[in-house]
Amino acid sequence: xxxxxxxxxxxxxxxxxxxxxxxxxxxxxxxxxxxxxxxxxxxxxxxxxxxxxxxxxxxxxxxxxxxxxxxxxxxxxxxxxxxxxxxxxxxxxxxxxxxxxxxxxxxxxxxxxxxxxxxxxxxxxxxxxxxxxxxxxxxxxxxxxxxxxxxxxxxxxxxxxxxxxxxxxxxxxxxxxxxxxxxxxxxxxxxxxxxxxxxxxxxxxxxxxxxxxxxxxxxxxxxxxxxxxxxxxxxxxxxxxxxxxxxxxxxxxxxxxxxxxxxxxxxxxxxxxxxxxx
Amino acid sequence: xxxxxxxxxxxxxxxxxxxxxxxxxxxxxxxxxxxxxxxxxxxxxxxxxxxxxxxxxxxxxxxxxxxxxxxxxxxxxxxxxxxxxxxxxxxxxxxxxxxxxxxxxxxxxxxxxxxxxxxxxxxxxxxxxxxxxxxxxxxxxxxxxxxxxxxxxxxxxxxxxxxxxxxxxxxxxxxxxxxxxxxxxxxxxxxxxxxxxxxxxxxxxxxxxxxxxxxxxxxxxxxxxxxxxxxxxxxxxxxxxxxxxxxxxxxxxxxxxxxxxxxxxxxxxxxxxxxxxxxxxxxxxxxxxxxxxxxxxxxxxxxxxxxxxxxxxxxxxxxxxxxxxxxxxxxxxxxxxxxxx
Numbered sequence: 091x092x093x094x095x096x097x098x099x100x101x102x103x104x105x106x107x108x109x110x111x112x113x114x115x116x117x118x119x120x121x122x123x124x125x126x127x128x129x130x131x132x133x134x135x136x137x138x139x140x141x142x143x144x145x146x147x148x149x150x151x152x153x154x155x156x157x158x159x160x161x162x163x164x165x166x167x168x169x170x171x172x173x174x175x176x177x178x179x180x181x182x183x184x185x186x187x188x189x190x191x192x193x194x195x196x197x198x199x200x201x202x203x204x205x206x207x208x209x210x211x212x213x214x215x216x217x218x219x220x221x222x223x224x225x226x227x228x229x230x231x232x233x234x235x236x237x238x239x240x241x242x243x244x245x246x247x248x249x250x251x252x253x254x255x256x257x258x259x260x261x262x263x264x265x266x267x268x269x270x271x272x273x274x275x276x277x278x279x280x281x282x283x284x285x286x287x288x289x290x291x292x293x294x295x296x297x298x299x300x301x302x303x304x305x306x307x308x309x310x311x312x313x314x315x316x317x318x319x320x321x322x323x324x325x326x327x328x329x330x331x332x333x334x335x336x337x338x339x340x341x342x343x344x345x346x347x348x349x350x351x352x353x354x355x356x357x358x359x360x361x362x363x364x365x366x367x368x
Numbered sequence: 369x370x371x372x373x374x375x376x377x378x379x380x381x382x383x384x385x386x387x388x389x390x391x392x393x394x395x396x397x398x399x400x401x402x403x404x405x406x407x408x409x410x411x412x413x414x415x416x417x418x419x420x421x422x423x424x425x426x427x428x429x430x431x432x433x434x435x436x437x438x439x440x441x442x443x444x445x446x447x448x449x450x451x452x453x454x455x456x457x458x459x460x461x462x463x464x465x466x467x468x469x470x471x472x473x474x475x476x477x478x479x480x481x482x483x484x485x486x487x488x489x490x491x492x493x494x495x496x497x498x499x500x501x502x503x504x505x506x507x508x509x510x511x512x513x514x515x516x517x518x519x520x521x522x523x524x525x526x527x528x529x530x531x532x533x534x535x536x537x538x539x540x541x542x543x544x545x546x547x548x549x550x551x552x553x554x555x556x557x558x559x560x561x562x563x564x565x566x567x568x569x570x571x572x573x574x575x576x577x578x579x580x581x582x583x584x585x586x587x588x589x590x591x592x593x594x595x596x597x598x599x600x601x602x603x604x605x606x607x608x609x610x611x612x613x614x615x616x617x618x619x620x621x622x623x624x625x626x627x628x629x630x631x632x633x634x635x636x637x638x639x640x641x642x643x644x645x646x647x648x649x650x651x652x653x654x655x656x657x658x659x660x661x662x663x664x665x666x667x668x669x670x671x672x673x674x675x676x677x678x679x680x681x682x683x684x685x686x687x688x689x690x691x692x693x694x695x696x697x698x699x700x701x702x703x704x705x706x707x708x709x
Contacts, residue, residue: 264477271431272465272492272543282491286482 108366116358119351120176127173130166137166137322146338155344158327159334164344170322171345175304175352178238182303183296185242190249191288195280197250198257208254211247219244223306227315237316241306245299252295253288260284290367297360301353308349324349378449379406380550380583381430381468386443386453388425388434388607390660397660399425399438400607407551407583407600412574414586414594414615416630417604420657426604427553427587429453431470432460448550466496469544471573473556475536479528485512486524489543496547511542516572534565541573548580555587570597591634595619603627606657606668613692623694623701626669629653667697675700 131137141161148156155164197207214222226240260266261284269283310316311325319326324345331341388400400422407413415423428434430445432452444451448467452460469492472478479488489511490504499507505524512520515538528536537557544552557573558566574597577584586597594601594615602612603624611624622628632651655672658664667673670680675698687695 264472264474265480268470268472268478268540269480269491270464271433271470273461273463273495274465274491275461275495278495282483283480287480 108362110362112358113362116355116362119355120359123172123348123352123355124176126169127176130169130172134166134169135163137162137170138320139163146334146341148338148340156338156340158331158341159338164327164341167322167327168324168344168348171324171327172348172352174234174317174321174323175307175349178234178241178307179300179304179356181238182241182245182306183300185238186245186249186299187292187296189242190246191253191285191292193246194250194253194288195257195284198254199261199276199280199284204254207250211250214244214247215251217244219302220306220309223310224313224315227310232316232318234317237307237310240310240315241303245302248299249292249295252292256288256291257284260287294360294364294367297356297363301356301360304356305349305353380409380411380447381585382406382446383426383430384444384446386426386429386445387441388422388429388438389441391437391439392661396441398441398607399660400429402443403602403604403607403609404443405600405602405609405612407585409550409581409583410578411599412577412584412586412597413600413602414588414598415602415604416588416591416594418589418657420660421604422607423587423589423604424555427470427555427585430551430553430585431464431468432457462496465492465549466547467549468551468553469547469549471537471540471544471552471554471557474560475533475540476560478540479536481528484525484527485531485539488528489524489539489546492543493546507546508542511546512539515539515542515545515576516568517542533561534569537561537565537569538572541569541576545576545580545582549582551583551585552577553585553587556589557586558593559588559590566593567596573597591631603630607660608668608695609687610669610696611692611694613689617692621701623689623692623699624669624696625673625675625698625700626653628700667695 139162141157144153144157144161145159146157147153147161150156153163153165155168158164158167193207193211197204197211222244223240226243227236229240230236266279266283269279274283307316307323308325308328311321311323312329314329316325317323319330327345328342328349331338331345335342383406384404385402386400386404387398387402390397390399403422403426405413415426417423425434425438429440430447430452432455434440440453443453445453448463452463455463479485483491486505486508489508490501493499493504493507494501509520509524512523517523517535517538523531523535528539531539537560541557554573558569561569570593573584576582584597586593588594598615600613601615601618602609603618603626604610605626611618611622611627618627619631622631629651630653633653653672658668658671664670664681666679666681666683667676667685670676673680677698679697683697685695685697687693688699
């Protein structure tokens with residue numbers, strides 16, 4: 091930093107999370123996966139190229155992670171799956187946050203809307219997430235849009251709950267009241283004084299939603315309610331290879347390993363964010 | 369709404385026979401009874417009393433900020449030519465920050481931690497006036513310098529946590545003043561500050577208020593603060609103003625036994641001259657404030673009053689006197705003698 095702003099020790103209130111092993115692991119893993127997902131297709135084989143002659147091969151220099159039951163390169167497929175998983179995770183987190191925060195602000199700030207929004211919210215929370223997701227996913231033809239939609243809806247109530255609780259505290263906080271009595275409009279109070287103060291508490295919840303979405307997409311795809319078969323999603327890869335599990339267990343483990351590590355990485359980032367928020 | 373243009377001789381704020389009632393499930397409880405006072409431009413009125421006497425509630429009423437359960441049952445509050453008890457929320461919101469503004473007790477929590485000092489100060493200005501960002505910033509800077517914040521240019525871009533408590537209260541004062549309001553209500557503005565900073569902030573507040581010709585209503589329980597700043601004092605007890613008058617008159621010759629007792633309690637302890645100090649020598653008022661829910665036909669101070677008679681327990685004393693008024697059957701000074709009356 092070139093400009094020394096202040097020698098006040100309390101200067102560091104908005105510090106970034108401390109660079110711990112977990113954070114480096116989390117961000118590093120996600121970074122590598124993102125780069126692979128974005129640029130992997132340039133140097134890897136076609137994830138959908140069939141080569142039945144080479145089916146169910148173990149790790150080799152030609153196929154680093156072996157091949158599946160149709161002889162497709164597993165590394166290429168798993169990397170293509172990373173792109174799908176991360177996209178689903180981010181999109182679900184983003185949509186759930188947008189809708190969840192809007193509803194949470196309305197419920198927390200406009201007290202008359204509170205009972206209506208929160209009862210519907212509680213009702214939705216009572217339905218198991220994956221069950222609701224399966225039901226929603228089966229409303230239309232399998233596609234990425236449907237999967238994101240099906241995974242977003244069950245997550246919205248979770249964001250609403252956290253956001254509303256924070257808004258309830260913030261609306262009674264002295265600086266919000268001070269803004270009110272200096273004549274600020276409700277819209278201005280909400281956007282300028284309440285919303286920015288939601289970022290820290292919500293960021294933790296959002297990372298969990300993201301981790302859940304990645305897992306949820308794999309789950310939906312595994313049971314055939316998610317992405318169409320032959321799409322290189324991790325859930326689909328596990329699902330289509332499970333018949334070969336006795337002969338070639340690595341075909342299942344490879345996708346499972348990537349899934350586990352990714353979800354761990356997202357959760358690690360979330361944990362570190364929570365620690366720094368406390 | 370007919371709006372008489374406020375003339376120069378009108379008080380900045382006038383409260384007439386204001387009563388506030390708490391809507392309780394069983395029976396309405398009256399929290400503030402028939403209080404009247406007025407403040408002229410450039411004048412400071414101190415509203416003094418113990419916790420729960422209704423002084424903070426009165427301050428909220430002045431801002432039109434009463435909680436849902438409390439309503440104005442009678443009386444009026446005249447600000448800038450109109451009675452704010454009859455105004456709609458929309459109308460009120462136009463006046464808050466512009467005609468009347470408020471300074472709170474705790475500057476640590478009344479500033480948004482995520483908004484820069486500059487933006488917090490200019491916010492009020494940009495709501496009430498058509499003014500561009502640059503001009504607003506210039507005004508904020510000038511005002512920050514005026515309230516004694518050093519290095520104002522740099523402070524504008526700092527966040528609240530980078531400032532000390534005294535600095536933050538100065539920022540609060542600046543943001544309360546930026547629209548040149550007619551009236552500033554300060555609710556215990558120095559209670560949360562260090563003793564050394566208290567006097568500075570009070571002196572500043574008073575100086576600015578005189579300069580800009582604003583009326584200041586100071587809500588406090590601290591007679592030290594009152595002595596330092598107030599022109600007029602209204603002493604509240606259990607929802608009533610028991611004594612009101614010029615500050616010097618009240619300090620020199622309090623008429624109500626409660627005021628007298630309060631002043632005794634806040635007087636400095638006797639000097640230590642070799643003897644061990646007797647702890648019980650610290651003066652106090654025996655008993656406690658009668659709960660608001662309790663029905664009582666007489667003066668609510670009577671059970672704690674050394675001079676109470678049978679009449680005090682059966683009949684509410686009327687407010688008597690001209691400039692220095694008192695609501696007591698047995699005032700401690702003659703009504704129209706005493707200093708200042």
